[in-house]
Amino acid sequence: MNYLSDTITKPTEEMMASIQHAALGDDVYGEDPTVNRLEEFAAELLGMESACFMPSGTMANLASIMAHCPRGSKVLVGDESDIYIFEAGGASVCGGIMYEPIPTQPNGELAIQDLEKVFPFDPEDPQFALPALICLENTHNRCGGKVLSLSYLKEVYEFSRKRKIPIHMDGARLFNAACAAGVDVKEIMQYADSVQFCLSKGLSAPIGSIAAGSKEHIKKVRTLRKMLGGGMRQVGIMAAPALVALEKMTSRLRDDHTRAKKLAQGLSSIPGIKINPEEVETNIVIFTVDEDICTWQRFLALNENQGLIFSEMGYGRIRAVIHRHISDDDISSTISTVRSVIEIEMTQTV
Incomplete structure (x- = not known):
């Protein structure tokens, strides 16, 4: 038995069949109807304005961070987070963005008092790189698949509004979180400005992730996707099984x-x-x-x-x-x- 990861899941027969009949077009030009349908469905499912189909969760996180953060700013990440540990320092390498690791609590939370500590007393002091984004992980991988509670998410959201910076959620297993909490995924997403979730883990699609957020945010993400080499052509062959995954696999x-x-x-x-x-x-x-x-x-x-x-x-x-x-x-x-x-x-x- 292979317990290495849920990334090893194979697509269902229905997913494989959907590939054969997928309507195709050039997605870089926004002309792939299957991708467009997937993105519209995903955005509606999350209660977000817009969504973008991405080749991987790593690229979705990176493009989202870069869309939020100017060069020379900080992204606040958990010291046990996938973004900090497993994504090759992409925000620093590609975006000139500094990672500020925050102690991760056993339940996957980043304590408000720890987040507060990294904000300089005088934000006008030119010596400091300023925090520009908070990243949360839900469920939290290295903490054992922990689910961030709605009360905690609300608390962090209110803190972020006070500090005037957005929240990005690495929701690689977002639907596991919603399932475990017994809530609609929209209830989780009301406390984040952007999100990425994986289609290729428990949902069993063969490839891909979704980045979602405001229309303006996703417009930036699309530009960054192209810059990072993620612009794809007749990608409906991947979007078709992803649609099946979202429609059929979340409840299981x-x-x-x-x-x-x-x-x-x-x-x-x-x-x-x-x-x-x-x-x-x-x-x-x-x-x-x-x-x-x-x-x-x-x-x-x-x-x-x-x-x-x-x-x-x-x-x-x-x-x-x-x-x-x-x-x-x-x-x-x-x-x-x-x-x-x-x-x-x-x-x-x-």
């Missing part, structure tokens, strides 16, 4: 969440595995292994030999991501395999 995410909880409960019963199942909110399960029994490197290798693939998220944290190719039987088999690996290692350490 709760199945992944249920299986993630079942996996966490099973792992918690294994000696040497540290995890609190109550903290699992969506499709990501993060746990650690007692190093007196087994190092995380050896744990990954031993399980891979048994056909189980996990990933490591820093500081020895091991991640399992549930997706539509993981069944109930797979969960049971995984728990049994991990238990067997740990028991063998325990006998060797006695």
